[in-house]
Amino acid sequence: MSAQKVLSLRSLSKKFGSVVANDDVSLDLYVGEILSLLGENGAGKTTLMNMLFGHYLPDNGEILITNKSNQMEQLRLGQPQAAISAGIGMVHQHFTLAENLTVFENITIGVGSLWALKTDKKKAQKKIADIIERSGLVVALSEPVGRLSVGERQRVEILKALYRDARVLVLDEPTAVLTPKEADVLFDNVKAMTDDGLSVIFISHKLREVLEFSDRIVVLRHGQKVGEMLTKDADEQSIAKMMVGESTLISKRVNIQVGNPLLSLEKVSMKGSSRRNRLVDISLKVHEHEILGIAGVSGNGQSTLAELISGLQKPDQGEVVLGTSTVKKLNPKVIVKAGIGRIPEDRHKDGIVGNMTVAENIILESLSEKNIQKFGFLNRGSINSIAEELCSSYDVRGPGIHAHARLLSGGNIQKMILARVFSRNPKIILANQPTRGLDMGAASEVERRLLEARKNGSGILLISEDLDEILRLSDRVLVIHSGVLTEIENMDREQIGLMMAGESL
Amino acid sequence: MIRIENRNSSSRLFKFSIPIISAVVSLILAAIPLAFAGANIGEAYFVMIKGVFGSVFAVSEMLTRATPLIFTGLAAAVAFRARLWNIGAEGQLYLGAMAAVAIGTGVLDINGFFLLPIIITFGCLMGALGMVVPMALKTRFGADEVVTTLLLNFIILIFLQMMLEGPLKDPMGLGWPQSAPILDQGMLPTLLTRMRVHSGLIIGLVLAIILQIFINRSIWGFKLRAVGENIFAARHAGIGVNKSLLGVAICSGALAGLAGVSEVIGLKGYLTADLSPGFGYTGIVVAMLAGLSPIGVIAAALFIASVFVGADSMSRAMGVSSYLADLVVAMSLICVLIGGFVSNYKLTFTKQKKVTTK
Numbered sequence: 123m124s125a126q127k128v129l130s131l132r133s134l135s136k137k138f139g140s141v142v143a144n145d146d147v148s149l150d151l152y153v154g155e156i157l158s159l160l161g162e163n164g165a166g167k168t169t170l171m172n173m174l175f176g177h178y179l180p181d182n183g184e185i186l187i188t189n190k191s192n193q194m195e196q197l198r199l200g201q202p203q204a205a206i207s208a209g210i211g212m213v214h215q216h217f218t219l220a221e222n223l224t225v226f227e228n229i230t231i232g233v234g235s236l237w238a239l240k241t242d243k244k245k246a247q248k249k250i251a252d253i254i255e256r257s258g259l260v261v262a263l264s265e266p267v268g269r270l271s272v273g274e275r276q277r278v279e280i281l282k283a284l285y286r287d288a289r290v291l292v293l294d295e296p297t298a299v300l301t302p303k304e305a306d307v308l309f310d311n312v313k314a315m316t317d318d319g320l321s322v323i324f325i326s327h328k329l330r331e332v333l334e335f336s337d338r339i340v341v342l343r344h345g346q347k348v349g350e351m352l353t354k355d356a357d358e359q360s361i362a363k364m365m366v367g368e369s370t371l372i373s374k375r376v377n378i379q380v381g382n383p384l385l386s387l388e389k390v391s392m393k394g395s396s397r398r399n400r401l402v403d404i405s406l407k408v409h410e411h412e413i414l415g416i417a418g419v420s421g422n423g424q425s426t427l428a429e430l431i432s433g434l435q436k437p438d439q440g441e442v443v444l445g446t447s448t449v450k451k452l453n454p455k456v457i458v459k460a461g462i463g464r465i466p467e468d469r470h471k472d473g474i475v476g477n478m479t480v481a482e483n484i485i486l487e488s489l490s491e492k493n494i495q496k497f498g499f500l501n502r503g504s505i506n507s508i509a510e511e512l513c514s515s516y517d518v519r520g521p522g523i524h525a526h527a528r529l530l531s532g533g534n535i536q537k538m539i540l541a542r543v544f545s546r547n548p549k550i551i552l553a554n555q556p557t558r559g560l561d562m563g564a565a566s567e568v569e570r571r572l573l574e575a576r577k578n579g580s581g582i583l584l585i586s587e588d589l590d591e592i593l594r595l596s597d598r599v600l601v602i603h604s605g606v607l608t609e610i611e612n613m614d615r616e617q618i619g620l621m622m623a624g625e626s627l
Numbered sequence: 628m629i630r631i632e633n634r635n636s637s638s639r640l641f642k643f644s645i646p647i648i649s650a651v652v653s654l655i656l657a658a659i660p661l662a663f664a665g666a667n668i669g670e671a672y673f674v675m676i677k678g679v680f681g682s683v684f685a686v687s688e689m690l691t692r693a694t695p696l697i698f699t700g701l702a703a704a705v706a707f708r709a710r711l712w713n714i715g716a717e718g719q720l721y722l723g724a725m726a727a728v729a730i731g732t733g734v735l736d737i738n739g740f741f742l743l744p745i746i747i748t749f750g751c752l753m754g755a756l757g758m759v760v761p762m763a764l765k766t767r768f769g770a771d772e773v774v775t776t777l778l779l780n781f782i783i784l785i786f787l788q789m790m791l792e793g794p795l796k797d798p799m800g801l802g803w804p805q806s807a808p809i810l811d812q813g814m815l816p817t818l819l820t821r822m823r824v825h826s827g828l829i830i831g832l833v834l835a836i837i838l839q840i841f842i843n844r845s846i847w848g849f850k851l852r853a854v855g856e857n858i859f860a861a862r863h864a865g866i867g868v869n870k871s872l873l874g875v876a877i878c879s880g881a882l883a884g885l886a887g888v889s890e891v892i893g894l895k896g897y898l899t900a901d902l903s904p905g906f907g908y909t910g911i912v913v914a915m916l917a918g919l920s921p922i923g924v925i926a927a928a929l930f931i932a933s934v935f936v937g938a939d940s941m942s943r944a945m946g947v948s949s950y951l952a953d954l955v956v957a958m959s960l961i962c963v964l965i966g967g968f969v970s971n972y973k974l975t976f977t978k979q980k981k982v983t984t985k
Contacts, residue, residue, distance in 0.1 A: 434862065455867060471857070471859045475856045482849065
């Protein structure tokens with residue numbers, strides 16, 4: 123890390139309607155530095171990066187970046203093409219790769235002119251080989267991207283940026299999809315690249331990673347920069363405090379004797395075409411007063427398992443048992459009637475009807491109840507008062523219960539789903555990635571509610587990629603890999619990490 | 628430079644005004660082909676307006692024309708709200724019409740008090756059947772209803788011609804391919820003496836109001852909207868998606884069938900293969916103009932009927948082709964689609980900033 127600036131954002135502001143997404147944010151990035159950008163959801167990190175990358179046009183402010191001759195130059199705003207040619211590369215959380223093209227094609231796509239008759243393949247290959255050697259990002263160039271693992275795909279994304287001569291690389295929550303081991307490899311690679319002169323802006327929720335990995339930390343809150351410090355001067359407590367404004371209460375888990383089994387899967391198999399949707403001979407039991415954690419890297423059968431318990435799929439073999447009776451006809455209606463609350467993984471797809479109101483979304487699963495309907499018609503008065511009450515007790519903030527649900531922020535959507543699930547007093551709760559993408563405040567609220575439900579006698583099946591969360595909440599932990607469940611004897615972080623990567627012990 | 632940005636919220640007024648603006652714009656744009664046809668534009672518009680609102684008779688003709696459009700518009704609106712793309716209202720209309728002549732021409736010679744409800748019910752049933760078949764193909768085999776309903780229109784039309792040459796053919800019809808006349812007591816009463824506008828219009832208006840209430844206020848309507856807006860969330864929440872869609876299909880088909888019944892027993896009194904000049908397809912435009920709202924369907928149907936009737940009298944008076952009406956209807960649909968885009972996104976024009984080196 124040197125004292126030479128590579129990038130400077132000056133007084134950037136952006137408003138969306140009446141919402142201030144960024145307010146007078148300035149930050150500098152030095153050559154060879156890893157800068158962590160921290161903040162809760164809705165703090166304005168993504169907006170800031172989107173302005174940097176030219177997706178949004180700032181209302182105010184300017185961006186300076188060094189040019190080839192090391193002079194600071196103003197970046198043309200609102201043009202991704204200008205950002206790319208100025209040497210800004212971005213690796214999004216959701217990859218932007220063409221699965222049917224090879225790694226080489228994905229890296230080089232869009233660089234040459236559309237009208238060029240032929241591309242100099244040799245030259246490109248040499249350049250990529252050179253980058254791979256310097257950074258350690260090893261991938262097979264001739265392999266189609268569709269066959270790569272998530273970690274490899276991420277490497278392709280980074281290579282894509284480096285191939286375009288990126289000097290500033292933005293990594294948006296890069297470890298969300300990686301195993302702990304893959305994440306370590308990524309960090310080693312990024313370190314090697316920064317030694318080579320690359321500057322990195324690293325966006326993450328995971329404080330542990332930020333402290334281990336970055337040189338400097340900038341914290342955003344409500345669109346404003348509220349803190350900036352060298353990582354060596356920071357500790358977890360102080361950053362967390364800066365992010366949320368006050369210190370969050372971490373829920374305490376007390377030991378409770380578990381009760382009768384509520385939900386069992388017995389030797390359930392799903393044939394599935396890939397490891398994503400295959401389940402192999404799975405058995406599990408969730409008891410009263412118990413949180414059963416399922417750890418694993420996403421795409422190893424968790425979604426299929428969740429769909430099975432949500433009633434969206436039927437097992438090819440094996441049985442689903444509720445209490446003591448086998449479920450004969452598995453469908454979502456039966457599951458809702460049986461009192462299984464479900465917090466879906468993809469809340470926008472399965473959780474809400476975006477173009478219906480908040481109130482309508484809250485009662486989505488309770489349509490047959492007496493206080494919701496009268497002679498087949500909606501009881502508006504009672505629905506509104508239920509919705510008002512739940513929104514205030516679950517702290518759902520937004521433009522009100524008559525606004526469309528899609529206008530809520532991610533965290534508030536999740537709180538609305540929590541209100542729907544917990545207000546029905548479910549005996550069994552399926553929580554699939556319940557805190558994914560949530561800020562610390564909302565996430566700790568989810569955890570508090572889950573622990574409270576456990577105390578009140580519910581059995582909870584918690585599926586999560588966040589190992590820390592699983593370890594914090596669960597009474598027992600199972601690891602899923604390629605559709606196979608393995609019970610963990612003692613809750614050892616290292617051991618679980620290895621099993622998530624598919625190593626049998 | 629032009630940029631497209633997402634509009635976070637669009638005001639109610641804005642949503643409301645889009646169809647109205649679209650209608651006006653499409654009428655204004657009609658001046659271009661009128662000018663090409665060599666007509667005096669001012670006079671043409673005057674004749675058009677006079678042709679629709681110039682007399683009680685003119686208005687009654689417009690209402691007569693609007694009646695089937697209300698039914699087919701409702702048929703499309705209900706289905707589209709659930710994202711069920713029923714393009715087959717034209718065929719379902721003829722199924723309803725065939726049912727009406729099958730029952731109403733003498734098979735049951737009973738009091739009109741009983742006969743009328745029987746004809747209407749049977750017509751609705753046949754129309755519904757015409758939508759249940761594509762629905763079954765959709766749930767069983769995943770066949771796209773756009774394709775099946777559209778193609779069924781042609782099958783039904785050929786079936787109709789076969790029936791009009793065969794079992795339904797009027798033995799007294801001098802060999803014309805038309806059905807026997809509906810019994811007098813099987814006809815819907817007209818609303819005004821010596822005018823063609825009939826009580827089918829009242830049925831259509833009442834149904835639009837009932838549907839408006841059902842879609843917004845009932846559990847059935849709630850499920851329909853949930854399925855239409857996000858089928859995955861609806862299924863996840865335990866709403867019987869297939870059952871809901873089947874209900875919508877039946878409702879939509881029945882409404883389209885009713886359009887045919889109303890034309891036969893309200894207006895024509897017998898059935899020919901040219902009963903509908905594309906009411907089923909025009910119903911789609913009506914529904915889109917109405918923003919898929921049943922009450923809006925009434926207004927949209929009145930507008931489109933005015934355009935057709937007005938263009939007819941204009942073509943008689945000025946000698947320009949009445950195809951102009953189709954042109955206006957088509958343009959109004961395009962304007963609404965553009966308007967829908969504008970209501971969700973906004974275009975912002977930005978000036979290029981000069982690059983300065985420091």
